[in-house]
Amino acid sequence: MNPPGGGHLGDWPWPTGTFMERLCARSRQDLLQLGVQTYCPPGTVLMRQGEPGTTVYLLRSRDRTLSACVKITAADGKLFAIRVSGDVIGELGALVPDSPRSNTATVCTATIAHRIPGSVFMAFLESHPDGSLVLCRSLADRLAWSDQRRLDFGGCHVHIRLARLLVEFVESCGRRAEAGWEITVRLSYEELGNLVGAGVDAVGLAMREMRESDLVRLNNRHVHVRDLEKLRRFAELEE
Incomplete structure (x- = not known):
């Protein structure tokens, strides 16, 4: 099924540096077939800090001309990141199934979330070597982003x-x-x-x-x- 805005999802202009943009075309197509697609209006909470959960969420918009947007906050509401179309969130729950959620994710623009069970996402990584590499790069980028913010704070x-x-x-x-x-x-x-x-x-x-x-x-x-x-x-x- 093709969404509004035209074109196949795998061919969308995913934002540069996101998980989807970095995957090869075949891996993008395979990942988009996983999980259940759910429409999430603004205000939808996908996960809460401290709660259990292993589901991974692939974010996208309903239309290729728009962007999904999810706020990543601490339990006290302090904002520390924004995630957009093409990003995945909740991946740490899949990697470490016994750990509680490390943050809260709240939808702030109309978003389609592909809800992928953690075990299914891990199987995807095992069968798609580029997926594992891209996930490592994504996690490294997030650490680098945090480090750069700390450098900016002081300088x-x-x-x-x-x-x-x-x-x-x-x-x-x-x-x-x-x-x-x-x-x-x-x-x-x-x-x-x-x-x-x-x-x-x-x-x-x-x-x-x-x-x-x-x-x-x-x-x-x-x-x-x-x-x-x-x-x-x-x-x-x-x-």
């Missing part, structure tokens, strides 16, 4: 840290808008602060600086990036 001002985060969000869950890019997930200043290691007031000042520089604008907690290349330079990601 960059809040406005630089925030600008770098917004660039990453455009690349992972942004969509073309009339003027620039819209980051599809709604994020509060507190949530942005969780991700860049800053308080609400500091995030507010950084956002005001970027608005005054005509880099971003806000609309109902959605951030619109007006000029991505200019934002990259502001974030000191380009000379």
Whole structure:
């Protein structure tokens, strides 16, 4: 069955660096056949920190022009990651079946979740060598992302840290808008602060600086990036 938006799921333009994008075409097709596809409206909790569970969730949107988006939080609600179409979550439960969930995953844009039993996912990895390698790379990337955030905390001002985060969000869950890019997930200043290691007031000042520089604008907690290349330079990601 082909979803709205056209094209076969295996041929979708999966976001760069996601689990699905890194798999070979055959492995993508095989993985998409596994598990049960479930529509998850915003607010759906896929897993909760501390609870048992081995199910792995492959995330995708209903339409190739959109992106799924899931917030990864601690039990106290502190945000520490965003996952998008093409990502898998819950894989640690499959790798270590006796361990409790290490975080809570909450859907924030309409998402199709392929619910794959942990044992089935492990069998997929055993029969698809590229899947095992891609999973290792994905876990390594997440560790590297956390390490880079810690380095930024100590070496960059809040406005630089925030600008770098917004660039990453455009690349992972942004969509073309009339003027620039819209980051599809709604994020509060507190949530942005969780991700860049800053308080609400500091995030507010950084956002005001970027608005005054005509880099971003806000609309109902959605951030619109007006000029991505200019934002990259502001974030000191380009000379």
